[in-house]
Amino acid sequence: MPHFESFVVLAGMRTGSNLLEAALNALPGVTCHGEAFNPALIGYPKRSALLGMTRAERDADPLALWARIKAAPGLNGCRYFHDHDPRLLAPMLADPACAKIVLTRNPVESYVSLQIARATGQWKLGDARNRKSVRAEFDPAGFEAHLAAVQGFQIHILHGLQTSGQSAFYVDYDDLQDLEVLNGLAAWLGVEGRLAALPDSLVVQNPEPIEAKVGNFAQMSAALARLDRFNLSRTPNFEPRRGPNVPGFLAAGGLLYMPLRPDVPGVAEWLAGLGPVERGFSQKTLRQWKRRHPGHRSFTVLRHPLLRAHLALHAVLTRDDMGHVRDVLRESYRLALGPEALEPFLGWIKANLNGQTSLPVSPLWASQSALMQGLGQFATPDLIAREEDLPRDLGWLAPGAPAFTPLPDPVPALIPTPALQKAAREAYPRDFMQFGFGEYQAA
Template sequence: MSVPARPFDSFVIFSVMRSGSNLLERYLAQYDGLACLGELFNPVFIGRKGQTVLFDVSCDTARHNPAALLDAIAAAQPDTVNGLRYFPEHVPEAMQVLLEDPRCAKIILTRDPLSAFVSLSIAQFSDIWLIGSEKDRLPLSVPLSLGAFEVYKAQHKHYFAQIEAGLAATGQAALRIDYTDLGDMTRINDLAMALGAKAPRKTLEASIKRQNPAPLHAKISNYAEVYAALGLPAPETLPEAEPLSQNESQVKWVWPRHYYVCDHRPLAFAPLIENTKQPLTAWLSLVPSELRTGLKLGDVQNWAARNKAAHVISVLHHPLDRLYAAFMNKIFSTAPDAFQKIRSILETRYQIYLPRNAQQIDRETYTVEDQRTAFHQFLLFVAANLAGETDIRQDCSWQTQAALADIFAQIMPITHFLRVEQLDHDIPELERALDIPPIWAGLKTFRHRPFAFDLAEIYTDQTEALARAAFGEDYTRFGFENWRPGYAAFDVSLPSSA
């Protein structure tokens, strides 16, 4: 007796972030005959975060030759229908390969755009993307930017239109499912059997939980301002809700996770800037004391109660160094972790001229003067953004250190602000004060790859004036003088044995 041919050899879930694709993938992986491999064409990893090689195919190869990765998977796992998730942010060349393959089933997973946008905003704000237990749920609300939401809708409308056009051109049909169907066992069974699962299931294990089950009006902190524009129910017609203010959300739920505390020493670290975490945590991990992070509010409060005279340290960068690093890493850069959408908006609205490829700069076509002008325009944007005059989020990358310190102060105040250029002096002094062995001196100093343009090349009196206009509170509160080369003398430290 011949075995009936399976309907498909592979499948792709076309969706957007926060639409339930992770849950759907975990459901489908429980069916005999199906395999789910995650975000195969994410620009910075293959399948799962931190994984850069799969079946001997590297992330770089997958970006330039998507078919090579798909062929390697098929060869390694020929007896299963292998699936992946694809988002708008993924490698664009892969979409065409997937759409043109009739043996690849196309699942289109949709969700109400507003609900998905709010969920994405909460995840970006909290940096919590998955929870596996009800006790890990954090009740959050965020402000909704109408302008950002309109951009979001337009981008995703274009994304799904591309998919529909590809299907129409090749005469293929999609398997369609909505976020609201993910709790329907019959719908999931039907989908799995259509893909080629060997048998339906009676139950499915939900290894992740819905993060934000509250009603929409409880998750939008400025609901009263936006309901009319979006055609939502008027606030007075809705049941009573107690949405958390943005400030309450930060203080009670998000910010305690950022502390690093030593369990057997009166020493804690509150990082204001991302690139200062690595040297300080490298040092703290070697201090003879258990180091903990990712704490809840009660954990921090209990630690503070046990350590009344604790040293809670943080590290300050000169405001101009902070702003330039934000500009170069998040706006000038074209790397996957840069803010490509905000970059595009700034190019359009602020007429910022930036090179198409930040990795290969031709100084004849993109000059030092171009770079100076672009950075000055970015400083004007930051001043307007922090004053609430734009519809772009106030990202932590360019928020003032004073504002971030104020948030920490509502939980457990920072007692020692160290200057980045003085760490080699201040940390050894702290070691002596707390009877810590001389660890810092044994750390090895590394530097990141230099920026395409050094700040010293473009710095002028106008640069300083614009930085003071944007970050005046940092200059005043922390007593910063005008910028000069050498402020950011320390970059990254790791153990010398590394």
């Protein structure tokens, strides 16, 4: 008996999925129904129906066709690409009785093969005598889009398998010429049949080395050299994910303020000049507010990371609810707390944001990148303003409203030094990169 009730080949264009399908269909009792959920066709080109369902019927109820595929005699499945009907991917990934076969190929090879297929119109080859030959032109922007789609699809698959506690059978393009691998797949599926030979109904279309298939190979090599293949420029992020903090939002006059703590003095007062301020939202009541205010606009305000750390330190030093934080910083981390402790406090923030301390990350010193991601779980603001540009930006967002008047923060003045500027960059590298902050300029 098969180990599964169905299967899906999770692949992409020019990865060898036709060859893999031919191998699967050569196994007794196994049927792969082509690209059953390709929006442009149903199963195969020039077919009008699959298992008694037309394309229109499938598009109206794709799960009905998937149910027919699963119910067909034997072990049945299909090929699914990243641009196929998105309504199917979640049910397929969530079903442990559906075997996941993940087919991959070097993305440069698949991109070049795709360019050749588009140029020749030849997507399958049964006999080398009928082969059409052309050299591909490598387009850097086109390849980066292709790579992003491939990687995004693979990450989505991996996440779905991890969160549901499943595994997949991974096959590379080169494995399709390995009879032992294909029979290993049959054993994993739990079917009794085995292949005696590789399928001969299809042949490899472009067996030449890559340099012989690309007309501008030198340009391609230079473009690939500029790609950060191993993502070395990535800034690691170990901060916990945050919620959108909807109860902290303020609304008045059709404007919604989505503050990032610590708040910017004067913004709430300016908002109150537009009308009665509504606050204390839940996600439900905020959706209701949005429906009552067609044409509403939303905004948030970024502050320089060095200033935010300065404000956070002041809160730690003065607020009653921060007593436990003061105790931990003094006793566990030996910080001599005081207004002059900003540089060592920034060093501690760096460790805290990297998950290396015993205290959780407070919104007071969390990175604004993480706070913005939290906002995005509910809605992204129309305007992301910089504190120093608020008079101009709020005038643009609400023409005719009273001019914005900034108010001072109730903290001692911050005197930036080169050491503090450096410590802020090291504590908040993602914010500096993401939002383009420069050196802090005292008002």
